[in-house]
Amino acid sequence: MRTQYRTFTLPEDLCAAxxxxxxxxxxxxxxxxxxxxxxxxxxxxxKLDLAEEQIIEQRLRDLGYI
Amino acid sequence: MKKRSLVLVxxxxxxxxxxxxxxxxxxxxxxxxxxxxxxxxxxxxxxxxAPTYFSFPAIMASRxxxxxxxxxxxxxxxxxxxATSLRGAGYTTAAFLAGNPYLSTxxxxxxxxxxxxxxxxxxxxxxxxxxxxxAKPLSNLNRRIAxxxxxxxxxxxxxxxxxxWYCQWRSRRENLSMDELRRYPAADVLVNHAHSxxxxxxxxxxxxxxxxxxxxxxxxxxxxxxxxxxxxRTTPLRARFLNSFWNRFDIGARRxxxxxxxxxxxxxxxxxxxxxxxxxxxQVLQQLQRWDETVFVATADHGEEFxxxxxxxxxxxxxxxxxxxxxxxxxxxxxxxxxxxxxxxxLIHLAPTLLDAVGVEAPDRFQGRxxxxxxxxxxxxxxxxxxxxxGACDNPFQPADRMRPRLMAIRDAVYKLVVxxxxxxxxxxxxFFDLKNDPGxxxxxxxxxxxxxxxxxxxxxxxHLQATQHNRNIELRLxxxxxxxxxxxxx
Numbered sequence: 001m002r003t004q005y006r007t008f009t010l011p012e013d014l015c016a017a018x019x020x021x022x023x024x025x026x027x028x029x030x031x032x033x034x035x036x037x038x039x040x041x042x043x044x045x046x047k048l049d050l051a052e053e054q055i056i057e058q059r060l061r062d063l064g065y066i
Numbered sequence: 067m068k069k070r071s072l073v074l075v076x077x078x079x080x081x082x083x084x085x086x087x088x089x090x091x092x093x094x095x096x097x098x099x100x101x102x103x104x105x106x107x108x109x110x111x112x113x114x115x116a117p118t119y120f121s122f123p124a125i126m127a128s129r130x131x132x133x134x135x136x137x138x139x140x141x142x143x144x145x146x147x148x149a150t151s152l153r154g155a156g157y158t159t160a161a162f163l164a165g166n167p168y169l170s171t172x173x174x175x176x177x178x179x180x181x182x183x184x185x186x187x188x189x190x191x192x193x194x195x196x197x198x199x200x201a202k203p204l205s206n207l208n209r210r211i212a213x214x215x216x217x218x219x220x221x222x223x224x225x226x227x228x229x230x231w232y233c234q235w236r237s238r239r240e241n242l243s244m245d246e247l248r249r250y251p252a253a254d255v256l257v258n259h260a261h262s263x264x265x266x267x268x269x270x271x272x273x274x275x276x277x278x279x280x281x282x283x284x285x286x287x288x289x290x291x292x293x294x295x296x297x298x299r300t301t302p303l304r305a306r307f308l309n310s311f312w313n314r315f316d317i318g319a320r321r322x323x324x325x326x327x328x329x330x331x332x333x334x335x336x337x338x339x340x341x342x343x344x345x346x347x348x349q350v351l352q353q354l355q356r357w358d359e360t361v362f363v364a365t366a367d368h369g370e371e372f373x374x375x376x377x378x379x380x381x382x383x384x385x386x387x388x389x390x391x392x393x394x395x396x397x398x399x400x401x402x403x404x405x406x407x408x409x410x411x412x413l414i415h416l417a418p419t420l421l422d423a424v425g426v427e428a429p430d431r432f433q434g435r436x437x438x439x440x441x442x443x444x445x446x447x448x449x450x451x452x453x454x455x456x457g458a459c460d461n462p463f464q465p466a467d468r469m470r471p472r473l474m475a476i477r478d479a480v481y482k483l484v485v486x487x488x489x490x491x492x493x494x495x496x497x498f499f500d501l502k503n504d505p506g507x508x509x510x511x512x513x514x515x516x517x518x519x520x521x522x523x524x525x526x527x528x529x530h531l532q533a534t535q536h537n538r539n540i541e542l543r544l545x546x547x548x549x550x551x552x553x554x555x556x557x
Contacts, residue, residue: 025555039547044469045135046535052472052487053531056524059496065521 069271070398070424071360072152073351076125077340078118078166079281079380081369082111082391084337094295094338097345098364102395103403105362106441110409111394112451112477116368117380119168119462120455121413125367126175128417128432133534134543136456136468140173142542143549146429148417149178152273155426159272162259164279165250168462172553174546179275181263185251226316237306244302248286250279253343261350271424272356278343280336281370283379284309287335295338297331305332312378319376326372333370358399361423365413366392374506382455384497385475385484386507390453396441398423404444410477411437412451431539450478450526457486465550474530476523481516482507483523496520 015029026032060066082088085095087102088109114124115131119139123129127147134142141147153159160181167186169175176182208229215225245252256276264274280287285305292300300308312322312329344364351357369389371377380389394411396419415434422428422438440447456462457473471487484497497510498520511520 025551035551036544039544040540043135045132045137046538048136048469048471049132049531049535053528053535055487056485056528056531060521060524060528063517063521063524065525 068359069156069426071157071271071356072273072420072424073347073360073362074148074273074275074420075278075344075347075362075364076275077278077281077337077364077366078164079279079283079333079368079370080337080340080366080393081388082393083388084334085393087395088393092295092334094334095341097341097348098393098395101344101348101362101364101397105395105397105403106401107403107405108394108396108409108411108446109405109407110411110479111365111392112410112412112453113366113368113390113392114412114414114451114453115455116382116385116389116453117455118166118367119173120382120459121367122169122175124412124414124434125365125416128414128428128434130414130433130452130454130530130534132454132456132472133433133537134539134546136472137465138543138546139462139468139550140168140546141175141177142539142546143174143177144545145174145177145542146431147178148420149273149275151178151417151421151426151429152424153178153180157271157273157426158267159274160260160263161275161277162256162263163275163277164253164256166277166279166282169277174549183259185255223316226314230310230314230316234307234310237310238303242302242306244286244289244292244305247284247302247306249284250282252288253278253280253340254288254346257343257347257350260347264350264354264356271359276347277367278340280340281333282336283370284313285329285332285336287332287339291335291339291342292332294342295331295335297335300328300331304328308332319373322378323373330372333372360399361420362397363395363416363420365394365416368392381458381460382473383458384486385453385455385473387482387501387505390475390477396420396423401442406441406444406446408446408448409479410448410451411446412449414452448479450476450523452476452526452530454530474527476526476530477501478523481519481523483520483527485524485527498523 018032019029022032026035057066084090086093086099087107113121115121120131123131123141127141127145149159159179161179163169163184165185170184170186212225215221256278260274260276292298308325308328311325351360368380369392370380371388374388375384375386377383415437418428418432418434418436419438422436428436453475455473456468456470459467459470461467474485476483480500480502482499482501486495488495499507499510
């Protein structure tokens with residue numbers, strides 16, 4: 001499957017400042033931005049929270065309270 | 067009007083039923099008991115998480131431990147805390163923490179402190195997960211024998227028994243003192259540092275946080291503390307044996323029970339030493355003429371278990387009262403002493419209440435609220451306390467260990483519901499207690515008993531989980547993740 005890409009415009013000074021701080025941690029700015037967006041998108045912890053809320057709701061349903 | 071200063075003393079592992087002012091019969095806390103006479107004493111202070119790494123986000127940042135996502139450990143970069151608020155209001159700030167690796171710069175606890183000493187750089191050994199503490203370097207031959215012994219339960223048990231006693235025999239050859247055996251700086255070291263720091267101040271308002279580890283395992287209190295409690299017959303060698311035996315995970319509770327009283331004595335001696343040094347700290351504040359302007363708070367991050375429910379130490383495998391009920395006393399110059407027996411009072415509310423007590427505005431982001439007005443009037447409204455952690459998470463530095471199911475307790479003045487979400491999310495195992503009639507939590511109420519009360523607490527749990535998802539601070543979460551990446555790439 002072909003991946004499609006989007007192009008963004010970001011302030012040069014912001015990009016330069018971020019690159020300066022990232023030495024050794026991310027290959028480049030694209031890698032950092034991809035990481036941040038992936039973190040927002042996947043949110044494994046959030047999925048666990050949601051599953052646990054559903055368990056509580058089921059308990060309340062079993063007791064006849066919802 | 068001159069700003070009030072604030073001293074917060076947190077004692078690791080100090081459970082509520084081991085302080086005199088909450089009814090303990092052994093005289094291990096004479097200084098705190100005397101202080102309690104002129105303080106607000108909270109009879110039902112409940113932590114928001116346990117152990118340390120799940121408790122302190124609430125104490126320091128008024129934030130539930132899993133609110134940023136259970137994969138976030140400690141205080142997030144730029145997260146607003148008690149310390150950042152006070153520093154922002156012009157306070158001089160310092161923290162002296164007795165070598166707990168979870169309360170370090172790595173986890174963001176230095177934020178807001180102009181002076182921060184966590185004593186992790188010293189010769190004191192790091193707090194390791196229990197399994198690692200028990201591990202000793204094995205010779206190749208011994209390693210082979212150990213591996214062979216695992217073929218049957220009988221040979222494994224025989225090997226474990228023989229190896230334990232072999233280690234005891236070896237340790238007899240080392241004549242180590244209590245001070246050499248202890249893993250953390252004792253409270254006197256911390257108070258000495260605090261004394262120097264306080265002496266260096268001018269008249270500016272200050273915030274001082276001390277975290278004492280004396281009651282934390284392995285239990286090696288100063289010999290002086292043992293003598294003061296009439297326990298001078300407990301030699302360092304005996305203490306070493308007791309700690310080693312107590313740390314065995316290859317034997318059952320019945321055998322461990324045999325040494326429980328002696329272990330409790332060592333634990334109590336640690337409390338006694340912390341208490342004695344707190345007394346010294348108060349004297350220092352009085353000598354420096356800062357006492358009359360200082361709000362002084364003493365509490366704990368969690369308690370400790372001694373087989374009451376089959377467990378030792380403070381692993382978050384369940385949330386019994388021994389683990390979540392902690393002492394809390396608050397001394398403020400203008401308030402006379404009283405016991406607030408209502409509640410519970412969740413430590414999620416501590417930071418905003420303390421900020422209110424010294425006249426500094428609390429950040430909007432705090433999840434708790436100030437109870438200062440109610441406390442000043444001698445009231446403590448009853449509101450269920452929520453305790454949450456990741457079940458069985460004993461090594462939070464391992465990200466996978468933090469991604470397990472939640473363990474949660476909802477406790478009001480009478481009832482307590484512990485919700486244990488199991489691993490595959492196919493159901494729950496709840497334990498529901500009537501604490502008034504069963505304070506020891508020995509007999510969970512059967513399903514179908516008190517359904518209204520059970521449902522009421524479940525509704526609190528549900529609202530909490532919904533709020534956790536809807537109010538999550540994505541920015542802080544990302545900053546915490548970036549910090550973790552930076553730390554792992556720096557290794």
